[in-house]
Amino acid sequence: MGITGWFNRQRIRQVAAGADAIPKVLEPIVISLPGSGSTTERSSPLDTPKIELSSPFDSEETLTLEKRPEFGRLASWRGGLILLVTSGSQFLDNVFMTSANVALSSIQEEFDVSSSNLQWMISAYTLAFGGFLLLAGALSDRHGRKNILCFGLFWLSVWTLAIGFGQSFIQLTIFRGLQGVGAAMTVPSAIGIISSYFTGTDRTRALSIYAASGTLGFCAGLIVGGFLTSSLGWRYIFYFIVIITGLLGILGAIVLPRDVHAERTTARMDYFGAILSTAGLILLQFVLSGGGVYGWSQPFIIVLLVLCVALLVGFILLEKYISNPIMPLPLWKIRNFAGLWIAGFTGYGSYQNVIYYIVLMAQQVDGLSAGDTALRFLPMGAIGFVVSLGTGKALEYMNGKYLLLAGMVLTVVAPIPSAITSSPETTFWVNVLPTSLISISAVSLIFVTTSTVILTTVPVQVKSLCGGMLNTAFQIGSGVALAISAAVTEAVDIEKGHGIAQQYATGLWCSAAIGGVGLIIALLAVRRKGINPSDRTGEPVAL
CATH class of the missing domain: 1.20.1250.20 (MFS general substrate transporter like domains)
Known part of the structure; x- marks a missing residue:
């Protein structure tokens, strides 16, 4: 599975779970017109959220931009x-x-x-x-x-x-x-x-x-x-x-x-994966640092090396099979x-x-x-x-x-x-x-x-x-x-x-x-x- 496919699957799961929910297709868009008591209703073939413009100073463009990432220039x-x-x-x-x-x-x-x-x-x-x-x-x-x-x-x-x-x-x-x-x-x-x-x-x-x-x-x-x-x-x-x-x-x-x-x-x-990866990497760093100081033949260095390998292998296997690695x-x-x-x-x-x-x-x-x-x-x-x-x-x-x-x-x-x-x-x-x-x-x-x-x-x-x-x-x-x-x-x-x-x-x-x-x-x-x-x-x- 490619990286694009993986992220698309995660997006589907998030929507199904209610995270960042998206309205159904053809859901009406209700717009309150400024200065009047009436509303205009229309249907859209797109998955578009409801937008209410309650003030002459608000605009659909402004509200949309507020949800977008910021981009900027280096020369500013x-x-x-x-x-x-x-x-x-x-x-x-x-x-x-x-x-x-x-x-x-x-x-x-x-x-x-x-x-x-x-x-x-x-x-x-x-x-x-x-x-x-x-x-x-x-x-x-x-x-x-x-x-x-x-x-x-x-x-x-x-x-x-x-x-x-x-x-x-x-x-x-x-x-x-x-x-x-x-x-x-x-x-x-x-x-x-x-x-x-x-x-x-x-x-x-x-x-x-x-x-x-x-x-x-x-x-x-x-x-x-x-x-x-x-x-x-x-x-x-x-x-x-x-x-x-x-x-x-x-x-x-x-x-x-x-x-x-x-x-x-x-x-x-993925809390369990976070624990495995952090513990495995810290142990790996410790073994690499301590092996030269205490000697690679020391029993505790060997035990820690085996443990660190087990943690990292377990982390990789976990990431392969869970849905939110x-x-x-x-x-x-x-x-x-x-x-x-x-x-x-x-x-x-x-x-x-x-x-x-x-x-x-x-x-x-x-x-x-x-x-x-x-x-x-x-x-x-x-x-x-x-x-x-x-x-x-x-x-x-x-x-x-x-x-x-x-x-x-x-x-x-x-x-x-x-x-x-x-x-x-x-x-x-x-x-x-x-x-x-x-x-x-x-x-x-x-x-x-x-x-x-x-x-x-x-x-x-x-x-x-x-x-x-x-x-x-x-x-x-x-x-x-x-x-x-x-x-x-x-x-x-x-x-x-x-x-x-x-x-x-x-x-x-x-x-x-x-x-x-x-x-x-x-x-x-x-x-x-x-x-x-x-x-x-x-x-x-x-x-």
């Missing part, structure tokens, strides 16, 4: 402010990820945390972020993207402030996990708002700016985290960021387009959807793996401080911003497959300079900078292309869900890439007593291999048909 005050809120949420998500990385040493010193436990300050955020993305996407499409985005920013503000006042490492870890839940609410709802409010080339440009804001957030997180940690202290990172999240939430409540009930999914919520399986039958998802999975996973190793290389091999590391990564942010905007512009003229393949080729190439030159005798400008610039170019091409192509080929009712699914690919891909690299590095280098420079080189070669797998899949599974510029210039699809 309203469009610019909407893009500021949505892109600002993406910016903050990346700031949260990278600023905490730079502050880890100070947090470890203050709370006397072991190196093996320190990584949970980062993992708690990514666990919650990746695990709740699918559920957040479904909630956005069901309860309104504006509602979920504003609530997510409010939730972020509360727990960001709580981290700043945390009195123990356990508190920080818990608060970071709750912060990740808020970040998960903002991503799919922001993507859904952009892809529904803007149309044609405006949508493509808005998505490219949204992606560019992520690369800016990555570098801003390093800079803000580095300078605040070395001056005022790590707690001021969160005191400063909470001001931005609060202001964005208030602005979003004012300027974001209203939620249109007709766009939402009104069937009963949280993740409609026909989405995977949309042309290029699966290929683009896998490309995002491998491309973003390889990128995050590269970033993990080159940041460590800058500090532990090249001996740079947090502030010096942040300054040297500034060119990376600038290049990422330019490439993201350039990719959005190129999508207006080029087939998306070519840009995706270019990004995947760069993903394979990016780790090689650092892997070859990793040595205490070299400097940042030789063993880190080239890889950083190539890797940010690669992920910018991949992120903008996959987001734009996927979100312009799915029905409007599931745009936020698909945005959540795509970002789930990014998050899980990051965990898988780090787990593979950690396992290989452990077997090849750590057990043989090799130095950290050699360990990081091995991890980078793993990144190149993961990118190579993604390149082959993108080459074979993504077709040119359906992702030309002419296929992305229409109005949003509505069923």
Whole structure:
């Protein structure tokens, strides 16, 4: 069954159940004429609701338009402010990820945390972020993207402030996990708002700016985290960021387009599927993070891995047989959807793996401080911003497959300079900078292309869900890439007593291999048909 057929069946069920009921054929339309006591009655062959015009100032056109989605232009005050809120949420998500990385040493010193436990300050955020993305996407499409985005920013503000006042490492870890839940609410709802409010080339440009804001957030997180940690202290990172999240939430409540009930999914919520998917994804993230720390042969890691596989398999089987799935399986039958998802999975996973190793290389091999590391990564942010905007512009003229393949080729190439030159005798400008610039170019091409192509080929009712699914690919891909690299590095280098420079080189070669797998899949599974510029210039699809 195709995706169109599936959604049509859901529409029939909703009408039969009384949700958004439609009057019978030939039902009279009663119109009260202003200034008279009479009415005019006529029959229509269409399924049209009753409309009463009780005032000279009311019109049928006005009442109809109030039920339609809002569309707008990027080159307007309203469009610019909407893009500021949505892109600002993406910016903050990346700031949260990278600023905490730079502050880890100070947090470890203050709370006397072991190196093996320190990584949970980062993992708690990514666990919650990746695990709740699918559920957040479904909630956005069901309860309104504006509602979920504003609530997510409010939730972020509360727990960001709580981290700043945390009195123990356990508190920080818990608060970071709750912060990740808020970040998960903002991503799919922001993507859904952009892809529904803007149309044609405006949508493509808005998505490219949204992606560019992520690369800016990555570098801003390093800079803000580095300078605040070395001056005022790590707690001021969160005191400063909470001001931005609060202001964005208030602005979003004012300027974001209203939620249109007709766009939402009104069937009963698949609560059991939501529980299975969220629990399975969180367990998967935990196993991928914990396997490298505690060892893959540990019994509890093996048990949790089996449990997580069982939960995810059970989720897929459930979605196949119920009438109101949280993740409609026909989405995977949309042309290029699966290929683009896998490309995002491998491309973003390889990128995050590269970033993990080159940041460590800058500090532990090249001996740079947090502030010096942040300054040297500034060119990376600038290049990422330019490439993201350039990719959005190129999508207006080029087939998306070519840009995706270019990004995947760069993903394979990016780790090689650092892997070859990793040595205490070299400097940042030789063993880190080239890889950083190539890797940010690669992920910018991949992120903008996959987001734009996927979100312009799915029905409007599931745009936020698909945005959540795509970002789930990014998050899980990051965990898988780090787990593979950690396992290989452990077997090849750590057990043989090799130095950290050699360990990081091995991890980078793993990144190149993961990118190579993604390149082959993108080459074979993504077709040119359906992702030309002419296929992305229409109005949003509505069923």
